[in-house]
Amino acid sequence: MRARTAVLCSVADQGVAALTNILVLVAAARLSTLADFARFSAVYLVFTVLLGVSGAYTGQPLVLKRGGGAETRGACRSAVAFTLLAAAALGALLAAVCFLVPGDTARALMMLGLVLPVVLGQDAVRYAFSTLQQPHLALFSDLLRLACVLGALGTQVYGASPARLIALWGLSALPALLLSAALLHRSTAGTPFLLRPMLRRGHLGQRFTVEFGVGNATGQLSVLGLGAVGNPLLVGALRGATTLFGPLNVLFTSATSFGPPLLGRIADERSRVRATAALAAVLATTAALWATVLALLPDRAGRQLLGDTWSVAAALLPATGSQYAAMAVGTCGLLALRMLDPRTTLSIQVVFSLTSVAFLAGGYVVGGVLGAAWGLFLGSLCKAAATWIRVARLRRRKPAPEEGVSAGARPSAP
Numbered sequence: 291m292r293a294r295t296a297v298l299c300s301v302a303d304q305g306v307a308a309l310t311n312i313l314v315l316v317a318a319a320r321l322s323t324l325a326d327f328a329r330f331s332a333v334y335l336v337f338t339v340l341l342g343v344s345g346a347y348t349g350q351p352l353v354l355k356r357g358g359g360a361e362t363r364g365a366c367r368s369a370v371a372f373t374l375l376a377a378a379a380l381g382a383l384l385a386a387v388c389f390l391v392p393g394d395t396a397r398a399l400m401m402l403g404l405v406l407p408v409v410l411g412q413d414a415v416r417y418a419f420s421t422l423q424q425p426h427l428a429l430f431s432d433l434l435r436l437a438c439v440l441g442a443l444g445t446q447v448y449g450a451s452p453a454r455l456i457a458l459w460g461l462s463a464l465p466a467l468l469l470s471a472a473l474l475h476r477s478t479a480g481t482p483f484l485l486r487p488m489l490r491r492g493h494l495g496q497r498f499t500v501e502f503g504v505g506n507a508t509g510q511l512s513v514l515g516l517g518a519v520g521n522p523l524l525v526g527a528l529r530g531a532t533t534l535f536g537p538l539n540v541l542f543t544s545a546t547s548f549g550p551p552l553l554g555r556i557a558d559e560r561s562r563v564r565a566t567a568a569l570a571a572v573l574a575t576t577a578a579l580w581a582t583v584l585a586l587l588p589d590r591a592g593r594q595l596l597g598d599t600w601s602v603a604a605a606l607l608p609a610t611g612s613q614y615a616a617m618a619v620g621t622c623g624l625l626a627l628r629m630l631d632p633r634t635t636l637s638i639q640v641v642f643s644l645t646s647v648a649f650l651a652g653g654y655v656v657g658g659v660l661g662a663a664w665g666l667f668l669g670s671l672c673k674a675a676a677t678w679i680r681v682a683r684l685r686r687r688k689p690a691p692e693e694g695v696s697a698g699a700r701p702s703a704p
Contacts, residue, residue, distance in 0.1 A: 581607055
């Protein structure tokens with residue numbers, strides 16, 4: 291497959307996967323009462339964290355493999371098998387514990403445990419197809435899953451329980467998993483099957499999991515924690531507001547995934563940083579425009595999107611839109627740091643993820659749900675500022691590539 295076609299398929303696959311998550315939340319919001327959507331959102335948030343951990347531990351190290359030899363194909367086969375086994379063990383434990391706990395949230399978590407191998411396994415196969423340079427198969431798998439999940443949730447009526455929605459959502463991924471597994475088997479049959487390397491100390495997935503934990507899971511778990519000890523509607527309100535900004539998540543993910551190789555074509559380091567800063571401005575402006583469009587939506591259109599959750603989510607749009615604009619700047623700042631010195635990103639992730647949690651909790655204490663949303667914005671703003679301050683310091687330490695080279699003898703681009 292040509293590079294341009296592969297990139298298009300990868301971007302389209304990321305878009306379909308993100309669209310599936312958005313439409314699942316939209317469908318759940320329209321089918322649920324405000325309280326039930328808050329419970330569904332809490333359980334879906336748990337899944338989001340587990341999905342991120344799974345991708346960090348097995349998926350991200352897998353896509354660093356190069357070549358299509360037996361070793362790489364065996365690594366794909368082993369990664370998918372490891373994910374299925376780990377998800378089955380964790381899901382069984384979660385289901386067993388929640389079976390003993392009363393309440394609608396516990397029942398929904400029990401269903402999540404039962405379907406966890408299906409949803410995480412299907413995601414692991416996507417990474418395998420990407421590693422094997424077959425992104426079109428990953429795209430086909432996600433399109434099939436999107437069709438199945440919309441068909442399953444489309445048969446439900448208003449008032450469906452969170453446990454029922456979780457079960458239907460999870461089982462709808464089964465056809466995509468089975469078809470993808472069959473296609474993957476054709477490419478990897480007869481290759482080495484090794485699980486032990488993924489459990490050894492020093493496995494790359496361990497570092498990537500730490501970065502995910504401090505960069506993403508901390509904030510999501512803090513929202514879940516505030517919902518548990520404070521107002522449970524906080525989870526549904528914040529989740530409903532961020533759902534509306536799902537397309538921006540696709541842009542941010544694409545910038546992180548495809549930014550380094552594209553920006554790497556610029557020979558001059560200073561020009562690369564400037565191009566990254568320009569990308570930050572474009573993404574931040576896009577976030578502001580998208581927030582404006584959402585704020586101007588008629589109330590009727592908003593209720594068609596999110597049902598009863600629209601009334602609380604709409605009040606958070608200015609704060610969430612500002613947060614996403616700051617996230618755009620911070621994402622591009624981290625992208626610039628990875629090109630300058632990738633060792634500097636982990637410390638920023640740790641410090642400012644904890645700072646965001648502090649702002650989230652402080653904002654909730656001061657101003658409730660709206661205060662929590664503005665707290666998330668302040669956390670993202672501080673992180674964005676810190677990344678670009680670090681970029682500026684690194685640029686000052688490094689001499690410009692033109693220094694010592696006359697204007698007529700500048701090195702040519704490779």
